[in-house]
Amino acid sequence: MTDRIKATVKRGQVREAIEQSLIRRRKRNRRFRMLGLGAVILGMLFLGMMFSSIISKGYSAFVRTDIQLEIYFDPEVIDPQGARNPDVLASATYGKLVKAALRKAYPEVKKRKGKRKLYRLVSTGAIQQLRDLVLSDPAIIGTRKKLWLIADDDVDQYYKHGENQSRLKGRQLAWMAQLRAKDALKTSFNTNFFTAGDSREPELAGIRGAVVGSFFVILITLGLSLPLGVAAAIYLEEFSPRNRWTDFVEININNLAAVPSIVFGLLGLAVYINFFELPRSAPLVGGLVLTLMTLPTIIIASRAALKSVPPSIREAALGMGASKMQMVFHHVLPLAMPGMLTGTIIGLAQALGETAPLLMIGMVAFIVDIPSSILDPATVLPVQIYLWADSPERAFTEKTSAAIMVLLAFLVLMNLFAIWLRRKFERRWD
Amino acid sequence: MKKFRSAIAMSLVFAAGGATAGTRDYIYVVGSSTVYPFATVVAENFGKSTKFKTPKIESTGSGGGMKLFCQGVGVKHPDITNASRRIKQSELKKCQTNGVKGVIEIKIGYDGIAIANSKKAPQFNLSRKDIFLALAKDVPDPKDPESGKLIPNPYSTWKEVNPALPAYKIEVLGPPPTSGTRDAFAELAMEGGCKQFAWIKQIKSDSKKAKKAGDKKLAKQLKSKYKAICHGVREDGKYIEAGENDNLIVQKLEANPKALGVFGYSYLEQNEDQIQGSLVDGVPPEFELIASGQYPVSRPLYMYVKESHVGKIPGIREFLAEFTSDKAWGDEGYLVDKGLIPMPKEEREEYRKAATQLIPMKF
Numbered sequence: 021m022t023d024r025i026k027a028t029v030k031r032g033q034v035r036e037a038i039e040q041s042l043i044r045r046r047k048r049n050r051r052f053r054m055l056g057l058g059a060v061i062l063g064m065l066f067l068g069m070m071f072s073s074i075i076s077k078g079y080s081a082f083v084r085t086d087i088q089l090e091i092y093f094d095p096e097v098i099d100p101q102g103a104r105n106p107d108v109l110a111s112a113t114y115g116k117l118v119k120a121a122l123r124k125a126y127p128e129v130k131k132r133k134g135k136r137k138l139y140r141l142v143s144t145g146a147i148q149q150l151r152d153l154v155l156s157d158p159a160i161i162g163t164r165k166k167l168w169l170i171a172d173d174d175v176d177q178y179y180k181h182g183e184n185q186s187r188l189k190g191r192q193l194a195w196m197a198q199l200r201a202k203d204a205l206k207t208s209f210n211t212n213f214f215t216a217g218d219s220r221e222p223e224l225a226g227i228r229g230a231v232v233g234s235f236f237v238i239l240i241t242l243g244l245s246l247p248l249g250v251a252a253a254i255y256l257e258e259f260s261p262r263n264r265w266t267d268f269v270e271i272n273i274n275n276l277a278a279v280p281s282i283v284f285g286l287l288g289l290a291v292y293i294n295f296f297e298l299p300r301s302a303p304l305v306g307g308l309v310l311t312l313m314t315l316p317t318i319i320i321a322s323r324a325a326l327k328s329v330p331p332s333i334r335e336a337a338l339g340m341g342a343s344k345m346q347m348v349f350h351h352v353l354p355l356a357m358p359g360m361l362t363g364t365i366i367g368l369a370q371a372l373g374e375t376a377p378l379l380m381i382g383m384v385a386f387i388v389d390i391p392s393s394i395l396d397p398a399t400v401l402p403v404q405i406y407l408w409a410d411s412p413e414r415a416f417t418e419k420t421s422a423a424i425m426v427l428l429a430f431l432v433l434m435n436l437f438a439i440w441l442r443r444k445f446e447r448r449w450d
Numbered sequence: 451m452k453k454f455r456s457a458i459a460m461s462l463v464f465a466a467g468g469a470t471a472g473t474r475d476y477i478y479v480v481g482s483s484t485v486y487p488f489a490t491v492v493a494e495n496f497g498k499s500t501k502f503k504t505p506k507i508e509s510t511g512s513g514g515g516m517k518l519f520c521q522g523v524g525v526k527h528p529d530i531t532n533a534s535r536r537i538k539q540s541e542l543k544k545c546q547t548n549g550v551k552g553v554i555e556i557k558i559g560y561d562g563i564a565i566a567n568s569k570k571a572p573q574f575n576l577s578r579k580d581i582f583l584a585l586a587k588d589v590p591d592p593k594d595p596e597s598g599k600l601i602p603n604p605y606s607t608w609k610e611v612n613p614a615l616p617a618y619k620i621e622v623l624g625p626p627p628t629s630g631t632r633d634a635f636a637e638l639a640m641e642g643g644c645k646q647f648a649w650i651k652q653i654k655s656d657s658k659k660a661k662k663a664g665d666k667k668l669a670k671q672l673k674s675k676y677k678a679i680c681h682g683v684r685e686d687g688k689y690i691e692a693g694e695n696d697n698l699i700v701q702k703l704e705a706n707p708k709a710l711g712v713f714g715y716s717y718l719e720q721n722e723d724q725i726q727g728s729l730v731d732g733v734p735p736e737f738e739l740i741a742s743g744q745y746p747v748s749r750p751l752y753m754y755v756k757e758s759h760v761g762k763i764p765g766i767r768e769f770l771a772e773f774t775s776d777k778a779w780g781d782e783g784y785l786v787d788k789g790l791i792p793m794p795k796e797e798r799e800e801y802r803k804a805a806t807q808l809i810p811m812k813f
Contacts, residue, residue: 136782148498187722220491220788297526299474301506386490388497388504389476397476397506410695412487412720412789417697 074428078421081213084223085176086168087142088204089121093154093161104158114150118142118169126195137192143170145212145224168206173222173415179205185414213422217388218404222415225408227423229390233303233383233398234372234430240307240394241314241371246364248311249318253360256319257326258348277316284313285377293381300382301397309377314367321363325356358445365438369431375402401427474525477505477769481515481532482630484561484714485751488790489532495784496772502765505530512630519754520545529759529766533752534561534630552757552810556770556801559779560791562715562740562748563635564727565622568707572616574608574728578746581730582643583611584620585689587682590647598649603684623692623699624712634749635712636681639730642746644680653679700725715740715748716789740791748791757810767808774802 095102097120098112122138123129129138146169153167154160171179178186178196188196199205216226260266288309292298298305329352337347378384384403391398399407401423408420479489486509497504510518512533519531520541537555545553565581567574583589588600608615625632645651657672683689692699696713700721703711710728715735718727727735731746739745753773760766772778779785781792792798803809 140787144495184723187720220487220494299526300478301508382508384508386486386493386507386509388494410483410697412696412714412716414720 074421074424078418078423078425080180081418081422082210083180083207084210084212085171085179085205085207087171087175087199088166088168088202088206089118089125089142090164090166091117091121091150091169092124092164093117093150094120095162098154098161099158104161106155109154109158110151112151112154114147114154115144117150118146134191138195140172141175141192141195143172143223144221145170168208170212170223171205173413175205176223177415179207187414213419217390218386218399218407219388220386220411222411222413222419225416225419227401227404227426229387230399230401230404230423231426232390233306233387234400236303236391236394236398237306237310237400238368238372240304241310242364242368244307244311245314245318245367249315249364250322250360252315253319253322253326254348254353257323258352259344273316273319277320280376281313281374282376282380284309285380287312288377289380299395299397301385301387301399302395303383303391303398304394305381306378306383306398306400307394309381310371310374313374313377314364314371317367317370318360318364321366322356322360325359325363326352328359329355355447358441362438362442365434365441369434372400372430372434373402373427375400375406378403401430475764476503477530477763477765478528479505479507479530479532480510480518480528481508481530481753482512482534482751483509484512484534484630485532485558485753487716487788488558488751488785489753491784491788492769492773492778495778496765496769499772500765500768502768505765505769516541516754519756520548520550522548523550523756523758525763527756529756529763530769531754533754534749535633536750536752537754550756550758552808554755554757554804554808555811556753556755556774556805557793557797558751558753558773558790558801559785559793560740560748561634561751561789562735562745562791563631563638563712564715564718564735565639565710565712565730565747566703566718566725566727566735567710568703569724569726570707571618573726574615574710575732576615576728577612577731578639578643579646580608580612580615580643582640582646582680584608585622585640585683586644586679587684588679590650595647596649600679603686603688606688618708620688621690621706621709622688622712623690623702623709625696626691626693631712631714635747636683638747638749640683641680650676650679714789715791719789737791741794751790755805755808757808760808767806770805774798774805 094117097116098114099105099108101108119135119139122142123135126138129135149167149169174187174192175196178188178193183193196205212224213226215228216224217229219225256266256270288305292305292308293300298308333351333355334347337351338344342350375384378400382397383399384406385397385399386407387397387399389396405420405423405427408416408423477493479493481489486507490507493505493507496502508528512535515528515531515533516537519528521527537553542553565574565576583603584605586603589603589605591597591599591601592604605611605620607617607619609617611620624635645654653672653676657669657676660666660672661669692702692711696717699711699713700717703709704724711725718725718735719737733739733745735745735747740748755766755770775783776798777783779790779792779798781795783792786792793801
């Protein structure tokens, strides 16, 4: 009797206990999901903040300000002999034409100091513009033409961002107002940014040199690290005996993947530059150093890809009489290739964003000429960003952000390519 | 496949051969990050206006530049090094032992070091003594400064250092010890204030006396004691090492109006709308005042050229001519537009002569 009562009471309690624990479990579940969602949202928020800050600062670097001036191609200045010798035309002082045009436009400026301020409205890049014009068509000499010339960075900042963001003052502001009233200021797409090398004048600086440098470096890194990494992974995964020695190699590879990149730079300095006497600042050395850095990543990814190919494939191949090498190269490798390539691309994307090891081998340098081979001095994109971020001129701030945008675009493209490769070629085993 | 393989082998041989064959058709410059903005402008103008290639300029710091420069003669070594201080005797010796015999010294101008804060705060009027007392690691006991007793820096606000200054917490953003700007700041600003205590100055003159008397060990000991007192910067968080990036310091000053920042004059000039330079000993960091030497915290900048590379590497002579021309370093040259403080005319003439006639410095 009492037993029975006890049992029913207990049963009720048990039910209650279960229900309560269920509520607790659901709550815990909900809380965990909220936390997870929160983490994702926070991450996205930071990403959004970074992107919006970079884009809002950098988009203006893709346009530049031009000033319209009436230039008189004075034969006295360009070619006093009248022989139209290209060498003479190339070495003429075109700066004088710009200065004469400015003096004519503002005849009221008499004092030397005022004139200096006036001349500073137009960039020194205008000289190059005029030279190119005359060289392409010498018949222009002796004529008068209204031309759009590149404006100085101070003018550019003023026109794009207003008075607060510019160093112009006093009279220069009045001139700017006049120019604006005459519609002699306009913005145009900044082709310079993509076609020119580095410069100390912000309005003339471009990323082409750095992009070409990055291209050479990545090419060398790819050409060396992919075959080496894949070969090492195949050997370790398919051929090598399992013993202490291979364990040791494996541990070392995993450790290398976590070594700070500056260490590879020091190694590169000691081995490639000091011992093999390869030239400093050359993309060849940069590529060799970054190869060292990306190799472990590629080996680890490639081994994982090989591991994911089911043993049945191998057994079937061997069972049909294939040699071990045939088995690996005809059956396993094609199936593992998408995974290997994905790992390689991610490794290369990492290498593309690296500056620290390049610091040691002299690739952090002011280089104007666009490199034409892997032995010419060069910088890479992230180094260019670093150098611009360190420059005193205010106008370099937007250049820095714009270069970051270009670098990010490359990284996103590479990662998209990796995803596409995986989607297209990956085989699922189930 | 075979062809491809041999092509790779060939290209590697060529690459290595080309690299070691000993040709370089561009000038290779290393050195100070303070001179870097000036040297690069000259390099760019030189590249544009002549048939030579644009020189390559690496910013390695003054010390790092000297090390590379003095490693030897030949195409893989730099032709020119920039420095924000004069070459040291020890560095010259190293140059000589490595076969770098003729070194041409060219002073290129001056650089002022600004101690600036945000325009939102009042302008500071500091004396060098204030700077020393606010930033030194150990200072003379405030109760009896001439007693010769040092205590760890007790000051936490500027008002405590000098009642005329605002009651702001001491917070100075500046370059790390590896920087030439820091060396110059310690030497010119802090030592300048430090020397005003008679007993500290006495240490230096004692050292000189000991050196004359032939007691080298004592001289060295006293000298390093003097240096430790005058150049030692406090490490309790009041002086914040903000890295070599001067732009970053400017941005931080903008965000924190109560802080002061230490950096080169060109950064002050570029950001005049946001920050203001403090007066040092009553003199503001203005172009004319630095050029005339009235502003106490300014230093000369140098360039060192290997005589033996002239004629071997194309364009060095022409590059030096460009650098020392009036359109570059003159009173109204383009270097001045970038923030360089030019030398007086006679001094410019003297160094131009050294540069164009390749007169090596005497050891």
